Each structure stands twice: as structure tokens, then as C-alpha cells.
Amino acid sequence: MPKFALSFNSIEVKNLGELEMEDSTIGTNVDQTKLRAELVAKAASLVPLLRSNAPKTEEMRRLPDDSIAAMEAAGMFRICAPKKFGGYEGDVRTYTDVVAEVGRGCGSSAWIAFISNAAAWIACHYPEDVQREIFEPNPDTRFIGVLAPTATASRVDGGYVINGKWGYASCSLHAHWALLTAQITQENGSKELGLVLMPMDKLSIEDTWYSVGVRGSGSNTVTAEEVFVPERRILLLSSLMAKNALGDPERSVPFRQAFAPVAVIMTSAPVLGMAKAALEMTRERIGAGGKRIAYSTYTDARQAPGMLLQLAEAASLIEAANTIVKNWCDRIVSAAFSLHEMSFEDRARMRSDLGLAARHCRDGVERLMSVQGASAFAESNPIQRVWRDIATATRHGLISPEVPLEIYGRALVGDFPLLSAFV
Numbered sequence: 001m002p003k004f005a006l007s008f009n010s011i012e013v014k015n016l017g018e019l020e021m022e023d024s025t026i027g028t029n030v031d032q033t034k035l036r037a038e039l040v041a042k043a044a045s046l047v048p049l050l051r052s053n054a055p056k057t058e059e060m061r062r063l064p065d066d067s068i069a070a071m072e073a074a075g076m077f078r079i080c081a082p083k084k085f086g087g088y089e090g091d092v093r094t095y096t097d098v099v100a101e102v103g104r105g106c107g108s109s110a111w112i113a114f115i116s117n118a119a120a121w122i123a124c125h126y127p128e129d130v131q132r133e134i135f136e137p138n139p140d141t142r143f144i145g146v147l148a149p150t151a152t153a154s155r156v157d158g159g160y161v162i163n164g165k166w167g168y169a170s171c172s173l174h175a176h177w178a179l180l181t182a183q184i185t186q187e188n189g190s191k192e193l194g195l196v197l198m199p200m201d202k203l204s205i206e207d208t209w210y211s212v213g214v215r216g217s218g219s220n221t222v223t224a225e226e227v228f229v230p231e232r233r234i235l236l237l238s239s240l241m242a243k244n245a246l247g248d249p250e251r252s253v254p255f256r257q258a259f260a261p262v263a264v265i266m267t268s269a270p271v272l273g274m275a276k277a278a279l280e281m282t283r284e285r286i287g288a289g290g291k292r293i294a295y296s297t298y299t300d301a302r303q304a305p306g307m308l309l310q311l312a313e314a315a316s317l318i319e320a321a322n323t324i325v326k327n328w329c330d331r332i333v334s335a336a337f338s339l340h341e342m343s344f345e346d347r348a349r350m351r352s353d354l355g356l357a358a359r360h361c362r363d364g365v366e367r368l369m370s371v372q373g374a375s376a377f378a379e380s381n382p383i384q385r386v387w388r389d390i391a392t393a394t395r396h397g398l399i400s401p402e403v404p405l406e407i408y409g410r411a412l413v414g415d416f417p418l419l420s421a422f423v
Contacts, residue, residue: 205221253337279318365386
């Protein structure tokens with residue numbers, strides 16, 4: 001079935017394949033449909049290993065070496081890296097489909113794939129010499145990425161000296177580079193938020209990630225003490241937020257996608273995969289037959305209308321979340337193809353929709369736990385790990401629905417206070 005893109009400022013509808021061909025005159029042309037199919041297949045091939053390694057991942061609180069090696073061999077860390085330096089240059093729909101597939105295998109693995117690819121995509125907004133420095137030696141470069149401004153950058157000759165501490169630095173135990181946020185001191189003495197790129201070996205790691213969910217993400221605290229960063233590796237956040245409606249029109253589609261919408265929606269991909277994994281596990285367990293319902297005459301849960309209703313509701317919630325997220329991915333890509341700016345109201349609605357999609361996934365998994373019954377909470381049952389992972393992941397500030405709903409509600413009545421830069 002062909003996929004279509006809708007122009008926001010007109011009623012023109014175009015086939016995405018045609019748009020990919022039309023884009024060949026602007027930047028690097030990548031056949032996203034073909035790339036997406038190839039990478040999803042590779043991600044699917046990882047699922048058995050990642051699932052079998054999941055208990056070890058939780059116990060170690062990091063990914064086992066063979067999981068990292070398999071993911072790298074399958075190209076899971078170069079999805080968003082620039083093609084000119086060996087990356088795949090996938091758009092946000094390609095990224096989402098692939099990382100969601102990783103999430104079917106292991107929530108922590110998908111979370112690391114999300115963080116690393118999201119930071120890699122942001123790094124591609126730096127000047128070309130910086131991109132070359134990072135990606136040319138290793139297009140599979142892994143990143144941490146923390147956008148909380150908990151550090152300072154003092155101007156010195158040729159760059160800045162960075163001091164600070166950042167928590168929740170997912171992928172800290174596997175990363176090569178760090179994308180961090182700091183208060184940048186300008187020449188006139190004023191301060192502005194900026195993104196700082198530095199090698200991980202310049203940072204110390206404090207073991208602080210003791211969580212009941214996404215335990216293997218290594219979301220520890222990292223510290224910089226008197227780290228010099230050349231000026232070329234500092235990027236003012238305001239220069240990226242200026243691209244919240246549409247990226248640089250002179251670049252290829254993946255890098256002219258609207259900045260904030262992409263940065264936000266990337267968080268959803270692991271959650272989709274976790275929810276799908278829980279649904280698969282439940283269908284496999286119930287479908288095998290013989291699952292009794294305690295304190296009832298039902299000897300097979302498949303015969304109980306109440307269980308079937310809960311299973312159907314869970315599946316519908318999870319599928320609705322998939323539809324919401326992937327529809328917005330396609331709208332972002334379509335806008336980039338067509339060089340149309342996404343309106344503030346559209347971006348606010350997207351934040352709200354993604355929050356509801358995250359809640360749908362979490363609620364769907366809750367219902368699946370009820371379908372499986374008390375035995376779902378046994379340590380030997382893998383669904384309890386998914387339940388903990390998705391409960392943790394859906395509380396991430398970019399997709400937890402409370403503030404996004406307020407942002408959209410205010411947009412609907414024409415009240416636009418800056419509640420978040422990521423709109």
C-alpha cells in the first residue's frame with residue numbers, strides 16, 4: 001500500500017516514494033522505504049538475543065558486551081548518522097520503526113539506541129568539520145545526551161572550560177561522545193544555553209542509576225571538571241530552537257526535519273516496542289491454552305469473555321499509540337519534504353498526542369498484566385520486566401502527558417506562554 005504525505009498549507013497529497021525522488025537535488029538522497037525495511041529486518045533478528053540477555057542486563061545494570069556488539073553489527077547506532085561519513089541518514093519514521101523493533105527485545109537496549117541516535121542526529125546540526133571529527137573515524141559512535149543545563153562554560157582562548165554535573169546520562173557505560181547542556185558565557189558577559197560536545201574520556205561517571213525499570217540503561221551521573229572544549233564544539237540552543245518549525249532547507253530531509261518535534265518524538269520509539277513485546281508475551285502465554293482463571297470454573301482463559309475484553313482493549317490501546325506516533329513521524333517527514341513549517345498549534349498538538357500515546361501504552365500493558373494474572377508478577381515471567389520498564393520510560397519529561405496537555409490547551413485558546421522550549 002503506498003504511503004502518502006500531506007502538504008499542510010494546501011490539500012496536495014503526494015506519494016512518499018515520489019517525494020524521495022524529488023529530494024535528490026537537495027543534499028543526500030536516501031531511499032527511506034528500502035532503508036527502513038532493511039534495518040527493521042536487522043533489528044528483528046536481534047530480538048531473540050536481546051530477550052535472552054534481558055535478565056543479565058538487569059542484573060549487570062548495563063548491556064552485556066554481546067548485546068552491544070550485535071546491535072553495532074546490525075547498524076543500530078548509525079541510523080541517524082550522516083551518509084557522507086558512513087551513516088544511514090534515516091529520517092524520523094525510519095528511526096522510530098527500527099528502535100521500536102529493538103524494544104521488542106529489550107527495553108534497556110532500545111533506550112540506549114534511542115539516546116545514542118537522538119544525540120547523533122543533534123550532532124549532525126554542528127558544522128561539517130565537527131561531524132567529520134566525530135563520525136568519520138567511527139559512524140557507529142555512541143552518545144550520551146543530557147539537555148538539562150546543570151553546568152557552566154567559561155570563555156577562554158579558543159573555546160570554553162566546562163564544569164558541571166549531569167544526571168540521568170543514559171548510555172554512560174557504552175558511549176564514546178557526550179552531548180551536554182551548559183550555560184555559555186558570551187563575550188558581553190551574558191549567558192545563554194548551549195550544547196557541548198566532548199569525548200566521554202573527559203568525564204567521570206558516578207554510579208547512581210538504581211532504578212526498578214530500564215535498569216540496563218546506565219543512566220548514571222557524569223561530571224566534568226575543568227574540561228576544555230574548543231569553540232567549534234559549542235552550539236547555542238537558540239540556533240536549534242529557531243528550527244522548531246522547519247530545519248535548514250538546504251540540507252537533506254533528515255536534517256531539515258523540524259527540530260523540537262523530532263527531539264520529542266524520538267522518545268516514543270522504545271515505548272512502542274516495549275508495549276508490543278508485552279502484547280506478544282501475553283498472546284503467546286494465553287494462546288498456548290491451559291491458563292486457568294483461579295477461583296472460577298474457567299480452565300482456559302481464552303473461554304472467559306472478561307479476559308478477552310481486556311486483551312482486546314490492551315491491543316487496541318497499543319495499536320492506537322502506534323498509529324498516533326507513526327502518523328506524526330510521517331507528518332514531520334512530509335513537512336520537511338515539502339519545505340512547509342509546522343505551526344505552533346500543530347507542534348503543541350503533537351506533544352499532547354504523544355503524551356496520550358505513552359499513556360495508552362502504559363495502560364495497555366497494565367491490562368495485559370491483569371490478563372496474565374498474579375503470575376505476571378513472578379520474577380520468572382518476562383512481562384513483569386516490561387511492565388517496570390514501560391512504567392519508568394513513560395515518565396520521561398518529554399512524553400509524560402501532563403505539561404504537554406496544558407501546552408496544547410493553551411494553544412487552542414491562543415495563550416502561548418513558554419512552558420517548554422521543545423514545542
